[in-house]
Amino acid sequence: MGSERLFQSILLFGATLSVLATALFIKQGNIPLTTNSSLIAQNVNEYLGPNKKIPGNPKLIRVQILINNDPSPQGVQIESVSFNNQNITLKPRDIYGFRGQASFQTPPGKYKLKWKVRRDKYIWPRTLSHEEEVILDPKDLWIQITIIGDNASIS
Secondary structure (H helix, E strand, O other): OHHHHHHHHHHHHHHHHHHHHHHHHHHHOOOOOOOOOOOOOOOOOOOOOOOOOOOOOOOOEEEEEEEEOOOOOOOOEEEEEEEOOEEEOOOOOOOOOEEEEEEEEEOOEEEEEEEEEEOOOOOOOOEEEEEEEEEEOOOOOEEEEEEEOOEEEEO
16 A cells, blocks of 8 residues: 555656646747647748858859769760869769869859760760850859759759
């Protein structure tokens, strides 16, 4: 009888302690006690990109270029890339086809992006040259250019 009473007291003390700890956690995190499902289903469609100019000259736009080979085994291999007549150094291919990246800060305007790819040795011509015109608007804060094999996407 005495051990049951002790067990009930310990159980009641533990439950009270956990309720108090939960209440303190909610109070400290400024989480309202009336929040039900909003903690579980939060909005994940929020813009997480830059929302202000990069420190430095406010009239310059940051351009980031990511370079990847074609992911398929028989896909094209990138030989050279240049942006605004500046060559970008390429690294040896890694297991994901990543070849390198470069960042520039340039004023608004039109720029040439050129890249050369090498195709399979059985397909002629073996090398192809691609050229894309990149237009930087004065309202842009940051531009990312992704080159994957023959394709380039600007976002």
